[in-house]
Amino acid sequence: MLTVNAKEAQQLILTKILERNQASEYLSKFMNRSTNTSTFKRNVPVVTYDVVQPYITRISTGEDSSIISGDRIVELLRSSGTSRGEPRLMPAISEDLDRRTYLYSLLMPIMNKYVSGLGEGKAMYLLFVKAETLTNSGIPVRSVLTSYYKSPHFLHRKHDLYNNYTSPDEVILCPDSQQSMYCQLLCGLVERQHVLRLGAVFASAFLRSISFLELHWCDLVTDIRNGKLNPNVTNTKCRLAMECFLALPNPELADELEEICGCGPWKGILGRLWPNVKYIEAVLTGTMAQYIPMLEFYSGGRIPLVCTMYASSESYFGVNLRPLCKPTDVSYTILPNMAYFEFIPLEDGLRVTDDEEVVGNDKLVSLVDVKVGCYYELVVTTFSGLYRYRVGDVLQVTGFYNHAPQFKFICRRNVILSIDTDKTNEEDLHNSVTRAKKILEDRNHILLEYTSYPDTSTVPGHYVLFWEIKSTCEGVQPLDPQLLESCCVSVEESLDYIYRRCRAHDKSVGPLEIRVVEAGAFDALMDLLVSQGSSINQYKTPRCIESGLALKLLNSKVTASFFSPRDPEWTM
Known part of the structure; x- marks a missing residue:
């Protein structure tokens, strides 16, 4: 229904954003409290983070959220910060969690169309949180995934058969990533016969965990053999949560794991450690495609690699409706109820506009009016106070699902090498x-x-x-x-x-x-x-x-x- 009515859904989203945020200081400058969508498209400029940052800084130091939003800013989401060297802070309101949860709720029904029996086992997903900080005015600053994992939306999933993870929540929420990784791998090994899915958010994090396993498998096997957790795990909640996993020594399982991990190259190791696994899930598009050969090495090329969703700190965007396609063929269907989406056409192939280059409002293309085969830079407007904000992602339209376009992620803008007049993106x-x-x-x-x-x-x-x-x-x-x-x-x-x-x-x-x-x-x-x-x-x-x-x-x-x-x- 969403994709059939994509145009109407987008119009409704923009109208609601303007109705709720019309009195904000930022919008009032351009619209004088009007809620007319045509006025928005005509008057509100396309902006980069440099324009947004002063408003976010004011909110972080104690000014009212109303300078950008009609709702209270409950947290600032720290972007990964590794594309250009420093993190950016994105405003978020409480109902943003509902939108993220809505998108997550679609993933397993989509997968279930292609892979049967997923509710009969467990997922060894390597998930991590980052310690949060507070602004001077007391607003939490954290990553978007930390926000989700700490929310009731994630923690109150006890009866969700499709989100039955091998690791206890206390282990996932451990702020020490090394201790968390050790315990998550230990849980996954103990539950090896029940694991149907492997994964992490990004392929890099999953491979980092496999590399960690290569270094520490002897210690993990010793823990299983003796039924005692390594003393290097000092986090109290982790140790308490792990007691049920290591209640008794299990020398038989330890022998099995020792034989698997100790015999030569690790090519195909994942299928031997987790013999019932049906696929590996991670982001493998964009620069993450670099990790495909290594994943195929560890999986022996026999376990499907799956990309399910497209999201960022600014907004969640869409899902992959053909999850078993090759990673190089992944396209994401944009969900028109996530935010209001517009696109800057890249008319010279992949020539991406600079941050400093002014983009005229008449250049923008709406979600349903993009053209197959063309390249665009993504622009979003959200309930939380981003208006015509350039996310920095370059996308190519690959087709439509009903009236919602499907995009291939190409690259991030402005990650370049340059010595002279050369510019390498x-x-x-x-x-x-x-x-x-x-x-x-x-x-x-x-x-x-x-x-x-x-x-x-x-x-x-x-x-x-x-x-x-x-x-x-x-x-x-x-x-x-x-x-x-x-x-x-x-x-x-x-x-x-x-x-x-x-x-x-x-x-x-x-x-x-x-x-x-x-x-x-x-x-x-x-x-x-x-x-x-x-x-x-x-x-x-x-x-x-x-x-x-x-x-x-x-x-x-x-x-x-x-x-x-x-x-x-x-x-x-």
């Missing part, structure tokens, strides 16, 4: 790395993780890629310098014309460099950024490093460095 970087990593895969290596930064300490400056590489064969496999140099060449050949011209003709950009880092370097980077305020649940490896501490950390982990041996082809 996140999508270009990801595509070039994806092409180059196939050279590694042909030689029994997998690219686990990567990031980049523009090194201007040299003359000319040059692009640096940090790569963490894993061998798929037993034993230590030394890296062939020619192999990595070929990867450098492949990356450069895949970048755009302006970069290649700067490299080969103008000589204003130096040869691209790949710095190989030791195992665990990107886990250490994650620890650093989480310690600075990012949420482990929402963490995404930044594709361009700007932080001095992060750069210093990665450079300290470098084991070898390789440069492109020749100029790329550049002529048109």
